Amino acid sequence: MYELNVEKLKAKASEHGDTSGHAIQKTTGINQTTVYRLLRGGAQPDLITAIRLSVTYGFDLRDVFDEVDEAIEATA
Template identity: 45%
Template structure:
């Protein structure tokens, strides 16, 4: 299973000057409610949203989406 590495994403986001969920939503076109759930770890971005994050923040997805053992998810 794969999970968004929120601290790694936030480091890049803040370096680009986006300091709020609303700013991330505006830049990427992802709903602010979805951004909020991603940052709280309550949901994972689908491929479309992950690609939007990567495109707008010049990310390599391998740097912000990490494999986690299935046992750790339960």
């Protein structure tokens, strides 16, 4: 299982001058509520959202997702 690493995403967005959720929303066109939920760690992006982020900021999806142990996830 994989999980979005919010700090890595923020770093990639920051490289393009987007240092706030509002800036990310404006650049990507992703719904503002979705952006803030992602940045707080309250949600994981669906495939379309993840691809939109990677295309907009020019990164490979593997650059911002971390593999997590499913056994840990099951107990959380």
